[in-house]
Amino acid sequence: MELVGILEMSMLLPKYSDIEHYVTLEPQTSYIFRFIIQNISNIQQSNGKHILSNDTEEAEYLVQSLVDKYWERIHTGHFSQVSQDIRKIYAVGNYFKIFYLLFRNSEVEQLAKCNEILDQAILLGCTQNLYVNNVRLQNCLQKYFSAVLYADLRLPIIKSLQRQLLRCDIPQYDCPSIDFFRKNCFETKCPALLLNSISHWSALEKWRDLNYIIKIAGNRTVPVEIGSNYTSEEWSQQLIKIRDFLQRQFCGNIKDSEFEIEYLAQHELFDQVPELMKDIRIPDYCILATKAEQKVDIKAWLGPKGTISPLHYDPKHNLLCQVFGAKTVILAAPEDSSNLYPHKTQFLNNTSQIDAINLDLQKYPKSANVKFLQLTIQEGDCLYIPKKWWHYVRAETESFSVSFWWE
Template structure:
C-alpha cells in the first residue's frame, strides 16, 4: 500500500508509481473480470487489448499513451450510453463492472504518463504543471465510482485508495505552494462555514414556535427508545446538545466540519452530485456532477444571491469518501429492531443504517415529503427549520401522483388554500434544529426542511 503522502515531503513521482503498481496487481489476471464478456466480444476484446498494450507500452511514448487513453475513454463513453438504456435499479452488473474497470484502466494509463514526466522535484512549477492532470484523473474516476457503484473484487477499495492518495498529494502540494507565497491570500480558505451571526429574527424564532416539538432534557435509555419507536404512532422529539449522543463526533472536534479548510483537505477534488435549484419539485431543478471545491467556493463561501442555490442533498458521501465517515459515530439507537407496522412496513436493506449528507447554504429547502424509515437527523453545522405532520393526516397534505407519491403538492411557505383547502385543517409540529442537536423523525411523518444558515446535516435511517 502506498505510504501516506499527507506529510510534508518534496513533490515526487513515487506516489504515482506505487498507485500504478497497485493497479497492475489488480489486473494481474482476468479471473476477476470474466463476466465482462457479457458486454459483447468487441467491447471485451477492446478492453483486454488496451490493458495488454498499457502494460507493455513505454511511458515516454506520448503517441502510444494518447492512443491508449482514447481507447479507454471510448470504453467509458460506451458504458455510459449502455447504462442509460436501463432504469438505474435494473442496470446489469456486467455494464457497471465494465465501466468501473475501464475507469481504473484510464487512470492506469494516465499514471504511466505522469511517471514518465521528469522535472526538478523542488520547483513550484512542478506541482502547477501536474495539478490539473491529477484533478482530471480524479474527476473521471470519481464519476465512474458514483455511477457504477464500484462492483467487482477489490474495485471499490482500490479506487478509494487511488482517490484518497491523490487527494492527499494535491493537498500537500497546495500547502507547499501556499507556504512559498508571501501574499496574505493564503488565509482565504480559513472560513468557518457556520460562523455567520444569526439575525435577531432568527435568534428569537425558537421562542415563537406555535407548536414546538418536544425537547428531552437528557438522552433516554435504549429500552425507552425502542418502546417509543414501537408505539402505534411514535412522535418526534429532540435530543439536546450535550446529552452525549453526537457530542464526541470528530466532526465537532479535531476534524471540524465547520472548517472549509478541513473539508477541502479531505475532499477538494472529489466529484459529488449536486442539486441545482430551490427544491426538487421545481420545473427548473436539475442535478450536476461538481468538484467539491467548486461547490464550496461558489455556494458555501461566496453564497452569491443571483444564481440558483446548490445543495449536496441525500447523498451517501460516506460511502464515496470514507475519510468523512470516520468523522461520525453511529448512535446505538440506530441498531434497535423496531417492530413492523402500518407506517413502518419494511426495514432498511440488509438492516444497515442508511447514511446521507445534506450540505448547503442558507435557504436550501426539502419540500414536504415522507420517508419509510425511522430517522435520526443530526445537525453538525448551522441550524434548520422543520415542520412535521403525522402520516395520519396524509389526505390533508395532497400527495403527488406518479413517481413522487412521497412528496406533497403543498408549498409550505406559500400554501394555496384555495386549491388545497383541506390543508388548513392540518395539525403540525415544528422546531429549529440547532447545531449539536438530534431530531428523531418517525416513519412516514411528513416533514418540510429549510436551512436558516449554512448547514451540514447527517440523516441516519434505520
C-alpha cells in the first residue's frame, strides 16, 4: 500500500478524547499519548513529510517504551486480575506502534511483523468497546495484511449437505415463537431441536467458502485443540494462524495427512474478528435470561470430521447453531449425574469419564441406568441444551458451529 493509503487508514486511530477516560489515572501514559497523537496528526497534515522529523523519532521511541511497559504489567500476577484499562492502553499503544512501522516501511516482512503486533493487541489487550472506530480499524488492517501476505492462497468451498430424516429423541419445532419456546423449552428445561430459526444468517452460505474466512480472519492467531478429545493424554493446545489451521485441516484427507486433528473449539472468535458478526445474529430466544441485560457468550467451533466434545455439562443455557456440516449429539439429564462418573479433578469435574458413543458397562456399570437421548444436528439447525444437561458432540463431517451461552 502506498503512503497515501496508510495515511487514510491512520485517520481511524483514536483521538485523545476517545481514550482519555482510561488514561487519566496514568499521568505519564497520558502525556505519551498526547504527544503521539499530535505527532500522528502532524504526519497526516503534512501528507507524510513530518515522518522525517525529530518528533517522530521520539514518538516511535515513546510508543515502544509504552507497549513494553504495559506488556510487563499484563504479565505481572494472574492475567484475570489485570484491569481492563491496562489492557486497553496496551491495545491502543500497539495500534500506534503498527502505524509508525507502516509509515517507515510497508514491505512484506514489515507487514508480517505488524500483523503479529495486531494479534498481540487483540489477544492480550482489551479491544471491546475500545473507541468508536476500533472495529473499522481492525477490519481495514486485517484486509490489508491478508491481501498482501496471502493473495495466492486458495481453499475449498464446503459442499452443502442434503437434509436427511435422522434419529431425533427430543422434540423438534419449526422456528417456534419466543413465547412457545419459553413455555415448552426454557421453563421446562427440556432440550429441543429448533428448525429454520437461523435461515436468515448470511453465514450459512458465506462461511462455506473458506477463502472468505481467510480474507477476513486468516491472519488472526487462535488457540486450537490438537487431538480429537480434550480428556485424552495426547491432547494439547497450540496458537496458530487461522489460515494455517484451515489449510491443514480442510485441504485433502486428514487421515492421510501428517497433521493430527485440530479443533478451533469454544473460542470467542467474534470478539477477535468482529466483522464475522455481520453474518450471524444472536437468536431472540437468548433474551429469556434470569438477569436483566445478561451478556450472551458467543463461541465458535470449527474443525474437520472426527472432532469430539466428550460428555460434559455447562453452567449456562446453550443454543448450539450449525452453520455447515453435521454433528451427532448425545444428551443426558442432570438427574443422571450420579450415574455418569464425572472426573474427580476440579478442571474436569463437569466432564464424564464414560464414552457416550461406546458405553463400557463393565467399567462403568451405573451408566446402564442413564436415559441417553440421541440426535443429529444438521445445517441450519439450532439445538437448545438447558444448563446442567450433559452433552456429547461428534462431528460427522467438516463442521462450523456457533454456540450462544446465557443465564
